[in-house]
Amino acid sequence: xxxxxxxxxxxxxxxxxxxxxxxxxxxxxxxxxxxxxxxxxxxxxxxxxxxxxxxxxxxxxxxxxxxxxxxxxxxxxxxxxxxx
Numbered sequence: 001x002x003x004x005x006x007x008x009x010x011x012x013x014x015x016x017x018x019x020x021x022x023x024x025x026x027x028x029x030x031x032x033x034x035x036x037x038x039x040x041x042x043x044x045x046x047x048x049x050x051x052x053x054x055x056x057x058x059x060x061x062x063x064x065x066x067x068x069x070x071x072x073x074x075x076x077x078x079x080x081x082x083x084x
Contacts, residue, residue: 003077004048008040011058011083025060028067037064038071051076058083 014026021029027037034042037055044051057064057080068078 003050003052004044005052005054006044006048007054007056007081008037009056009083010037010064011056011061013059025063027064035067037067041073041076045073045075049075052079053077054079054081056081056083 008027010025010027012026014021017026017029028035030036031039041051041053044053053076055064055068055078061080061082065080072078
């Protein structure tokens, strides 16, 4: 099966979310107890099997990269795309 490509935009600050995003990137906030970025990644893998994921990063991008490096699923590859 051919790998599917997907892009996740994870570069916004989340100002409308208020203080909750002062210390954490909004894509790392939990949904049902799991960081949203991990939740999305797992859903892509469940739907398509192998996935080549591009992540658009800007605000607190180092935190996003560190999170992915610690929690990288085996059936996904990741490329970081800086957003201006």
